[in-house]
Amino acid sequence: MLIFEHSRPGRRNYSQSPTTPAEKQAIPQNLLRKSPVLLPEVSEMDAVRHYTRLSQKNFSIDTEFYPLGSCTMKYNPRACNALAMLPQFLARHPLAPEDTGQGFLACMYELQEILKDVTGMAGVSLTPMAGAQGELIGVMMIRAYHEARGDKKRTEIIVPDAAHGTNPATAVMCGYKVVEITTDKEGNVDMDALKAAVGPQTAGLMLTNPSTLGVFEKNISEMSRIVHEAGGLLYYDGANLNAVLGKVKPGDMGFDVIHINLHKTFSTPHGGGGPGAAPVGVAERLLPYLPIPMVAHEKGVYRWLTEEDVPQTIGRLSAHMGNAGVLLRAYIYVRLLGAEGMNRISQYATLNANYLMAELRKAGFEIAYPTRRASHEFIVTLKEIKERTGVTAMNLAKRLLDKGYHAPTTYFPILIPECLLIEPAETESKQTLDAFVTAMKEILQEIEDQPDMVKSAPHNMPLRKLDDVRAARELDLAWKPQ
Amino acid sequence: MLIFEHSRPGRRNYSQSPTTPAEKQAIPQNLLRKSPVLLPEVSEMDAVRHYTRLSQKNFSIDTEFYPLGSCTMKYNPRACNALAMLPQFLARHPLAPEDTGQGFLACMYELQEILKDVTGMAGVSLTPMAGAQGELIGVMMIRAYHEARGDKKRTEIIVPDAAHGTNPATAVMCGYKVVEITTDKEGNVDMDALKAAVGPQTAGLMLTNPSTLGVFEKNISEMSRIVHEAGGLLYYDGANLNAVLGKVKPGDMGFDVIHINLHKTFSTPHGGGGPGAAPVGVAERLLPYLPIPMVAHEKGVYRWLTEEDVPQTIGRLSAHMGNAGVLLRAYIYVRLLGAEGMNRISQYATLNANYLMAELRKAGFEIAYPTRRASHEFIVTLKEIKERTGVTAMNLAKRLLDKGYHAPTTYFPILIPECLLIEPAETESKQTLDAFVTAMKEILQEIEDQPDMVKSAPHNMPLRKLDDVRAARELDLAWKPQ
Amino acid sequence: MPFIPHTEEDVEEMLASIGAASIEELFDEIPPDLKTGNLSRVPPGMTEMEITRLMHERAQADGFYLNFIGAGAYEHHIPAAVWQITTRGEFYSSYTPYQAEASQGTLQLLYEYQTMMASLTGMDVSNASLYDGATALAEAALMAVRQHKTSRRILVPGTAHPTYRKVLRAIVRNQDIEVVEIPFDPESGQVIPEQLDPFGQEEFAALVVPQPNFFGVLEQVDTLTDWAHKKNSLVIAVVNPMSLAMLTPPGEWGTKGADIAVGEGQPLGIPLSSGGPYFGFMACKQELVRQMPGRIIGKTVDLDNKPGFVLTLQAREQHIRRSKATSNICTNQGLMVTAATIYMSLLGPEGLRRVAAQSHANLLQLVEKLETIPGVKRAHSGFCFHEAALKLPGPIDEILQALKAQGILGGLSLQDYYPALSNTLLVCTTETKTPVDLDKFGEVLGKILKKYK
Amino acid sequence: MPFIPHTEEDVEEMLASIGAASIEELFDEIPPDLKTGNLSRVPPGMTEMEITRLMHERAQADGFYLNFIGAGAYEHHIPAAVWQITTRGEFYSSYTPYQAEASQGTLQLLYEYQTMMASLTGMDVSNASLYDGATALAEAALMAVRQHKTSRRILVPGTAHPTYRKVLRAIVRNQDIEVVEIPFDPESGQVIPEQLDPFGQEEFAALVVPQPNFFGVLEQVDTLTDWAHKKNSLVIAVVNPMSLAMLTPPGEWGTKGADIAVGEGQPLGIPLSSGGPYFGFMACKQELVRQMPGRIIGKTVDLDNKPGFVLTLQAREQHIRRSKATSNICTNQGLMVTAATIYMSLLGPEGLRRVAAQSHANLLQLVEKLETIPGVKRAHSGFCFHEAALKLPGPIDEILQALKAQGILGGLSLQDYYPALSNTLLVCTTETKTPVDLDKFGEVLGKILKKYK
Structure with missing residues (x-):
């Protein structure tokens, strides 16, 4: 029942x-609303x-295991929520004077410093409000860099075919042509393809490492050399930072710019699809282009940096300073973890992924890159099963819901047919992983014994399978009074 | 799965x-714990x-209609929770100096004053932590009053047979003998029985008005006269105050002492069975016996009253001053309502009850007292249905759960066979009541068509009917490691 | 009309169904002369915005202090998860779980709570809570009298919490139960077992043993327990549940263990909140379970043999037994127990032990520091848990005022409770106090006390 | 190891299953020379108790003020229910609803949100939100350019929020889109439709119309809309959603209505919170829906024909379309929209109207009061909603400092944004300001300004 159906006039x-x-009222009649507002009464x-x-009616981290690959669904500490919502923090106006926000600004400054260390970058700006905006800002800085040098022939951004869809979409938003390069059999970027793609027209390469295939790009130093020698820059999509936190710093791998998904690695809540936050970090040469505002600490006082301080900045990308409350949650999280806690994240996220991969392989599932270590995630493919039984990755995903597990990511990366990208994250226990393996084994058996039942899953949810096609064809995007 | 079953050593x-x-540690070895503590890891x-x-897995007011008679399950405003939990209120130590708690004490003082007005009483103490403790304290004051007058022959408390079980239990805890009097056909206390029971041995009469039968004791003034003339006092069980709030004051009905269930009438949360709060109010002559602490307001300063201020007090009945946080919630609630809001509570609670009674009668249900107005609750009896079909009030109650409604109170008051005591409370809309009537009608039909299905309800809950008998016979009150 | 959903149209339709002309008509059975309900002293209603501002202002006025008061209510860190989950509507706004099938959340949680408390106290069974520590003691005394059958005498040492003793007296006096006070040794701050014999000449139903006692001092619980048992009396332990992560649980005191353990549950995740709501806990030996008051949850099965939980042993309770019930108690402090159960789950055995141990270590540290101030010395020689009485070299009220002016609540003046203990301060430390806090207290107190040298 | 549940035994068993000797071995594909991850500048971990204390101290340091700043972020009362429900784990810790059957809570709520926003703006359809008001404007500009096909020129008046204009420029500049600024009348504080014609000589994709504009002044939206439509251009409305409870919605501007409505959703139940997270909203005419960026929820049915909700029109999105997507946006601000939807449900049409009307009335009251102070007068003659610019008779920074010393944040100095507007204060009132607050502001400001007479 919709909220509108509970409504009664008056x-x-x-x-x-x-x-x-x-x-009192002093608004001319012609500017006053005449039509009623359809809000529930x-x-x-x-x-x-x-x-x-x-x-x-939602599955969530607080209620179910949620091994959604590439999304890093880990526990969101309740303290982060409680403390970011202290009354004074909530009440503070974004344009209130800096001296009424020294407590808040101190948190922001320290977060900048911590993220610099974590990424191995020379500077960080906290403003981006989501991963995709972090990417946009990152590529804008690449463009600003080339432009400032008068280097106008660089018109292309290279993107691996396994990349997140946001990567090519972002490059286009920055006016670049996208050049996709292929992946080799081991899941690495095809080095020959890279070499062939690189040239004086190359503005940069966007890369996730570990990649969306769940493996570490071993040739990263070589790739970095190739792109840099051609005058291009390296962009690090921080979506998978959780896998290498404290192990490898993107700056040390040769990246020039990075965005960090705080809602993944630093455990700010996903909130049913946002708000996120994705600070950008840059190497020395991109420092002048960082977006404002940033926070400076001078003589014991925190203040915003403006256009005057950063004259070459690419500018402002949000009405204020980004998703401040999300940043506060991330700050609290990193202080709870400390350096040691961060190191452990990548260790245990990797342990969980490799263990789950090993157990699912033993259970009879086909692993996409069986010769490789999993990073914090790995891919199972149902190609053979689909061909033999007609059961798809999506069928299996829906059947998992019946068993009380959120499904892994399906059909991404797109180059692996019938794939499930599985990321358990470090906060799940071995017992939960074992129970998940048991459920997966049960489904494997069900696929053999009663494939039609699996194909028509879910069966135990409040609704059965929903009709996506009808939704798009007979668009119904708003309720209308009967 | 129990929390202990998620546990892993270490x-x-x-x-x-x-x-x-x-x-550091300085505790002798023989006082140190050696056995492990069975807490989950x-x-x-x-x-x-x-x-x-x-x-x-809980039904609750925030999720379901919960027409539990005699419990006044109304909406618990979220503001009351949020504001009572402001950090300063939570952090304040009960023994902190009064000048560090003037904000808190102001709320308590004002709540006392408001409750005096609402009840028509001369004094109020906020300390009782539940309805049953309010009763205990009320009867203790009655006893203290008689004792102070040297009136030692009063050994009996009169209680109607329809009364809450706490009434007789309380009287016994105060050293009184309980004399039960009967109810007449119209649901009133049998006046002849009262007259016969009253005498020089009568310490007091405990009464709920409107009674637990959901009707107003019309003869209350006469009853008051009879008891008072015999030298007894009148105790008002405030469980049903919601029905007459702002309409009739217990003090005006002649009552000498009252407890007020804040978790009913004043909407503090029931919390799965507490904490409640049940301030006591008294007429002039019982003022000297009120329990401490109470709050006084003198020269703009709030302070606790102690034994020195109230030398004849029955004393202290809690370690501090009762359920302070519950009292804060009630205070916020009464300020939100104001006088007008309080008047409306009884009006709309009564309207809802009478409407629901009328609709259920039309639907074919037998009303226990069909000639009477409902107060804020009323009784349906399944006596005839039980005799004819074998379906009991408890069967119907369980079937209601299947349909998404919490069951009304069953088998209370005990003098009505196969009864359901139904209290919708003022915060439910007509639409919800109508939907409930529809569900009740469906069940009435089901009783005719498929009585066995109704008898074996619930069917749509996570568990089927639970075995109470086995629970009591094979006592299992604590989990033991396997 | 806050919180009332009725539209005018609704009201009309409803009255029509009832057959009444007005809402007022529904009150026609109330004698008109009684309708005097004019609430002249209740202020007009406020909007949520207005009350929010008022309450924020009052909270601000009350402020924050660095608190060293304990005396039965203890400031511990409470994980944020505890109250965020506890105040979920499904816990917050549900009733006593009468319909078990619709209340498995609360019921299973209470069963888990009973398990935890039974283990923590070392007893066989626990109920689902009582009002608070003081009333739990009174209920334990009534229970002991019911069980003992021949004596209505309860021995209570003067080291037990003074307010608990008052509450005990107030509740049991109407049932002809005698509360006999046992003296303590002013030097050690303990009951001396050897001095008990005069009190054991006459039969008694139970001996109350507080651990730690009101002075924070640890009693000789083994000897006291065995002494009482030798007299065929029961032993009622009054314990701080947090201390039990370190201290011998009542169930293991002496040869046979205490019979009933009660206490204040507040240290287990409940905010100080000016004194409530807290919760009393009660655990006992198996053979006493049918004498135990309050709600008790039992495990059972449903029609399909699946495990589930129900209220059990209701035959003891007032709504069934009426005047023959074990107590008039019907509610417990459900929501507080919800918080405590989540708290104990988050802390676990090692976490709880560390909190207790740090609270204790901080006291040793603080006392050591304060004793370096001339004129400050411990009032008692007994071992302490996380609270101790200190003699001060000046008028205590003045000193406490001076501390407060610097944002410190220095502790409780014992004089009001024990006139002999003039200028004596009961100080408490929990794990919330940092080395910096302890140093600050020492420094500030040192400066204040200079004038009394 | 906060938040990591592994016991030593778990780790051993897991490594055995993998066939690795140590966790470190799992990283053996990373070239050793890259393993330089020493986090020397990250401080050691804190316990929750420690960070709780630190954050409370920092919050206390920031304090509370009586706030009259608006300028795009508005202090409204937020019912307590809004965030208590929004932060329930099931909303807070769930992901984008990719698995519709396991996400009906979020999906239905977003559908309800879309319905509310479409009605509030008077448009046909709404998306499920964007990052904030400023980026929503930029996305609307991109959308207009895609739709218009022949022009890449966007007209934006100088009365639009200065930061929004900056964000717009920053985002669209890489796509060869020209942002042309339209002047405004310094006397009325409005765009004068009659002066627009020079800008309409050349083709343009869209005209941006802010209502109310940055000065709080109401623009002549009907004339502006019709003018742009006559030029075959689109109209992008930038609106305060709260004001729409009183003001003509964009869908009804002029003859045909604006084509796209965007704005900052913060006034609908989102705390000020130093600037975020807020949410941008976007609604448009039906024919533009396939050009709209961001998530969109559609109603459909399941296999049993029961109604349900799914993400729809995903073919526009980057994870399907990659380089051909309408935008790179993938998240919305889901949790903020959750709050806004609950907020709008609690307020209802009449509640929202009263909040808007009271905010407006308070401004009239305040301006009237402040204009009695010698030297204070309105900077613009146009009608206002709940914000207005005032000329002050002295140096504004000094005056704001003096107000702050008395606990008042008096408004925004416009000089930084419009150099011509020296000593001009942008003040805002919402329904949160009481008559006492308005009087206090007047009195304090009056006293401060005495020295500049």
Whole structure:
């Protein structure tokens, strides 16, 4: 039932708006709204009940194992939420004077410093509000760098075919042509393809390492050399940073610019699809182009850096300074972890992924890159199963829901047919992984014994399989009163 | 799965206790614990996940209609929770000096004053921590009153047979003999029985008005006269105050002492069975006996009253001053309501009850007192249905769970066979009541068509009917490691 | 009309169904002369915005202090997860789990709680909580009297919490139960077992043993327990549950263990909150379970033999037994127990032990530091857990005022409770106090005390 | 090892299954020379107790002020229910609803949100949110260019939020899009439709119309909309969603209505929180829906024909279309939209209208009061919503400092954004300001300004 269906004309919450209608008004008649606003007229209790019950229809980290590859669904500490929502932090206006926000700014400054260390970069700006915006800002800086040098012939960004879709989409938003390069049999970037693609027209290479295939690009130093020698820059998509945190710094691998998905590696909540936050870090040569605002610490006082301080900045990319409350949560998280805690993240995320990969292989699943170590994630392919039984990766995914597990990422990376990208994250216990393996084994058996049942999953959820095609064909994007 | 079954030896949450073991210790060996403590060894995420999922297994006001008679399950405003949990309120030590708690004490003082007005009483003490403790304290004051007058022959408390079980239990805890009096056909206390029971041995009469039968005792003034003339006092069980809030004050009905269930009428949360709070109010003559502490306001300063201020007090009944945080919630609630809001509570609670009674009667249900107005609750009896079909009130209750409604109170008051005591409370909308009536009608039909299905309900809950008898016979009150 | 959803149209339709002309008509059975309910002293309603501002202002006015007061209520760190989960609507706004099938969340949690508390106290069984520590002691005394059958005498040492003793007296006095106070040794701050014999001449139902006692001092629990058992009496332990992560649990005191263990559950994840709501806990030996008051949860199975949980032993309770019930208690402090169970799960055995050990170590550190100030010395010689009484060289109220002016609540003045203990301060440390805090207390107190040299 | 559950035994068993001797061995594909990850500048870990204390101290240091700053972020009362529900784990810790059957909570809520925003803006369809108001404007400009096909020119008045204009330029500049600034009338603080014609000589893709504009002034939206439509250009409305409870929605501007409406969703239940996270909203006409970036939720049915909700029109998105996507955006600001949807449900149409009306009335009241102070007068003659620019008779930074010393944040100095507007203060009132607050501001400012007479 939609909230609108609980509505009755004239019902309202008297506690939640001024008791008496406002006395004064000075707005010309022609600017005043005449049409009614379609908001529900429900009691406070009905709203609370409706949304509490809706919430219960979600799978989430707080209720289920959620091994969604490339998304790093780890525990979001409750302390981060509680402390970022202290009344003073919530009440502070973004344009309030700096001296009324020294506590908040101290957190932001320290977060910048910590992220510099973690990434091996010379400078960090916290403003990007999501991974995709971090990418956009990163590539904008690459472009600004070439432009500042008068290097106008660089029109291409190289992207591996396994990359996140945001990579090519971002390059295009920055006015670049996208050159896709292939992957070799071992899951590495095809070095010959890279060499062939690189040239004076190359603005840069966007790369995730470990890659979205769940393996570490062993040739990264060589790749870095090739791109740099051609005058291009290296962009690090930080989506998989969780796998190497404290092990390898992107700066040490030769990357010039990076975005860090705080909602992945630094455990800020995914919130049903945002808000995220994706600070960008840069090597020395890109420092002048970092987006503002950033926080400086001078003579014991924290202040915002503006256009005056960073005259070559690519500018402002948000109305204020990005997703401040998300940054606060990440700050609290990194302070809880400390250096040792960060090192352990990559260790245990990697242990969990390799263990799960080993167990699923033993259970009879086909691993996409069986000769490689898993990073913090790995790929299972149902190609053979699909051919033999008609059961798809999506069927298996839906059947997992029935068993109380969120499905792994399906059909990404697109170059592996019928794939499941599985990322358990470091906060899951061996017992949970073992229970998941048991469920996967059960489904493997079900595929043999009752493939039609698997194909028509889910069966134990409040709804059965939803019709995506109809949704797109008969667009219904807003409720209309009957 | 129990939390203990998630446990693994050696697992722990490093964030939640001191990082390094304490250095100093000076406790003799023979006083130190040797046996291990059976607490779960789980990660923070596992604990969060376990208890979040457990919570989803509860029906509650925030998720379901909960017409539990005599319990006043109304909406618990979220603001009351948020504001009572402001950090300063939570951090304040109960024995901190009064001048560090003037904000808190102001709330307590004002709550006392408001409750005096609401009940028509001369004084109020906030200390009782639950309805049953309010009763205990009320009867203790009655006893103290008689004792102070040297009136030692009063050994009996009169209680109607429809009363809450706490009434007689309380009287016994205060050293009184209980005399039960009967109810007439209309649901009133049998006046002849009362007259016969009253005498010089009568310490007092405990009464709920409206009674637990959901009707107003019309003869209350006469009853008051009879008891008072015999030298007894009148105790008002405030369980049903919601029905007459702002309409009739217990003090005006002649009551000498009252407890007020804040977790009913004043909407503090029931919390799965507490904490409640049940301030006591008294007429002039019982003022000297009120329990301490109470809050006084003198020269703009709030302070606790102690034994020195109230030398005849029955004393202290809690380690500090009762359930302070619950009192804060009630204070916030009454300020949100104001006088007008309180008047409306009884009006709409009564409207809802009478409407639901009318609709259920039309639907074919037998009403216990069809000639009477419902107060804020009323009784349906399945006597005839049970005799004819074997379906009991408990069967119907379980079937309601299947349909997404919490069951009404069953088998209370005990003098009505196969009864359901139904209290919708004022915060439910007509639409919810209508949907409930529809569900009740469906069950009525099911009783005719498929009585065995109804008898074996619930069917749609995570568990089927639980075996109470086995629970009591094969006592298993604590998990033991396998 | 905050919180009331009715539209005018709703009201009309409802009245029509009832057959009444107005809402007022529904009250026609109330004698008109009684309808005097004019709430003249209740202020007009506020919006949520207005009350939010008022409460924020009052909270701000109360402020924050560096707190060294204990005396039965203890400031421990509470993980953020505890109350974020506890205040979820499904826990917060549900009732006592009468319909077991619709209340497995609360019921299973309470069963887990009972398991934890039974283990922590070393007893066989626990109930699902009582109001607070003080009333739990009173209920334990009533229980002991019911069990003992021939004596209505309870021995309580003067080292037990003074307010608990008052509450005990207030509750049991109407049932002809005698509370006899046992003296303590002013030097050690303990009960001396050897001095008990005069009190054991006459039969008694139970001996109350506080551990640690009100002065923070550890009693000789083994000797006291065995002494009482030798007299065929019961032993009621009054314990701080946090201390039990370090100290011998009541179930292992002496040869046979205490019979009933009660106490204040607040240290297990409940905020100080000006004194409540907290929760009392009660655990006992198996043979006493049917004398135990309060809710008890049992494990059972459903029709399909799946495990589940229900309220059990309800035959003891007032809604069934009425005047013959074990107690009039019907609610427990469910929501507080929810918090405590989550707290104990998050801490685990090692976490709880570390919190207890650090609280204890901090006291040793603080006392050592304060004793370096001339004129400050411990009032008692007994071993302490996380609280101790200190003699000060000046008027305590003045000193406490001076400390407060610097943001420190220095402890509790014992004089109000024990007139002999003039200028004596009961100080408490928990794991929340850092070395910097302890140093600050020492420094500030040192400066204040200079004038009394 | 906070948050990592592995016991030593677990690790051993897991390594045995993998066939590795150590965790370190799992990293053997990383070239050793790259393993330089020594985090020397990351401080050691803290316990939750320690970070809790630190954050409380920092929050206390920042304090509370009586705030009259608006300028794109507005202090409204937020019902307590909003964030208590929004931060429930099931909303807080779930991902983008890729598996629709396991995400109906989020999906249905987003569908409800889309319905509310479409109605509030008077448009046909809404997406499920963008990052913030400023980036939403940039996305709208890109969308307009895609739709218009022949022009890459966007007209933006100088009355639009200065930071929004900066963000717009920064984002579109790499796609050869020209942003042309339209002047405004310094007297009225509005764009004068009659002066637009020079800018319409050349083809343009869209005209941006802010309502209310950055000065709080109401633009002549009907005339502006019709003018742009006459030039075959699109109209992008940038609106404060709260104001739409009172003001004509973009969908009804002029003859045909604006084509795209965007803005900052923060006023709908999102705390100020130093600037974020907020959310941008975007609604448009039906014919533009396939050009709209961001997530969109559609209603559909399941195999049993029961209604349900899914992510739809994914063919526009980057994970399918890659370099041909409408935008690189993939996340929305889901949790903020969750809060906004609950907020709008709690307020309802009448509640939202009253909040808007009271915010507006308070501004009239405040301006009237402040204009009684000698030397204070309105900078613009146009009608205002809940914000207005005031000329002050002295140096603004000094005056703001003096106000702050008395706990008042008096507004924003416009000089930094519009050099011509020296000593001009942009003040904002919402419904949170009481008559007492307005009086206090007037009194304090009056006293401060005495020295500049």
